[in-house]
Amino acid sequence: KNQVEQSPQSLIILEGKNCTLQCNYTVSPFSNLRWYKQDTGRGPVSLTIMTFSENTKSNGRYTATLDADTKQSSLHITASQLSDSASYICVVLREAAGNKLTFGGGTRVLVKP
Amino acid sequence: DTGVSQDPRHKITKRGQNVTFRCDPISEHNRLYWYRQTLGQGPEFLTYFQNEAQLEKSRLLSDRFSAERPKGSFSTLEIQRTEQGDSAMYLCASRDAGGVMGTEAFFGQGTRLTVV
Numbered sequence: 001k002n003q004v005e006q007s008p009q010s011l012i013i014l015e016g017k018n019c020t021l022q023c024n025y026t027v028s029p030f031s032n033l034r035w036y037k038q039d040t041g042r043g044p045v046s047l048t049i050m051t052f053s054e055n056t057k058s059n060g061r062y063t064a065t066l067d068a069d070t071k072q073s074s075l076h077i078t079a080s081q082l083s084d085s086a087s088y089i090c091v092v093l094r095e096a097a098g099n100k101l102t103f104g105g106g107t108r109v110l111v112k113p
Numbered sequence: 114d115t116g117v118s119q120d121p122r123h124k125i126t127k128r129g130q131n132v133t134f135r136c137d138p139i140s141e142h143n144r145l146y147w148y149r150q151t152l153g154q155g156p157e158f159l160t161y162f163q164n165e166a167q168l169e170k171s172r173l174l175s176d177r178f179s180a181e182r183p184k185g186s187f188s189t190l191e192i193q194r195t196e197q198g199d200s201a202m203y204l205c206a207s208r209d210a211g212g213v214m215g216t217e218a219f220f221g222q223g224t225r226l227t228v229v
Contacts, residue, residue, distance in 0.1 A: 034218075046218070103157070
């Protein structure tokens with residue numbers, strides 16, 4: 001079954017601290033993996049997109065890693081800010097009929113001052 | 114604004130009524146997707162179009178749901194005889210599926226449906 005699992009479901013961190021979110025997937029055949037940030041009541045906004053040949057990609061204070069062998073990805077947030085409070089969703093594009101985006105359940109991050 | 118736009122942003126309807134949502138994708142994007150998202154969950158795939166052709170429908174899309182993209186541009190999602198369980202955020206996304214990897218998928222702001 002093509003699935004994307006994220007952990008933790010939620011976390012609370014203090015402003016200025018770092019955190020790492022995890023994503024495991026069983027989607028096959030794999031095309032690429034994306035991390036999205038979704039503010040409450042808004043649509044998801046792309047942070048990074050990685051193909052199977054890319055191990056890491058950064059976007060400002062966000063750094064995503066990918067291990068296509070173990071089918072794991074992580075999103076690291078450095079020096080968190082209050083505006084980082086959001087849901088972070090891991091999304092895998094399946095290279096098959098439909099090229100459907102398969103979403104994880106998201107990790108809800110709350111940054112406290 | 115050249116992003117994906119959805120209308121309306123919010124819709125409150127009585128159970129049993131029909132509702133229709135509209136999505137205007139980024140103009141050069143040939144793929145258009147509809148997703149449903151309930152509170153605290155990730156989006157769930159409903160259906161997608163390649164130009165005007167509806168290529169896949171999720172089992173979540175019961176016979177009360179219908180989607181169209183008549184001219185390969187904007188799309189509509191209609192829910193007939195709404196039920197309280199239909200209350201959710203309905204997200205539309207578009208992307209250009211051409212090229213080796215295609216491009217990024219861009220999402221609209223969503224339509225939040227509340228069935229009372």
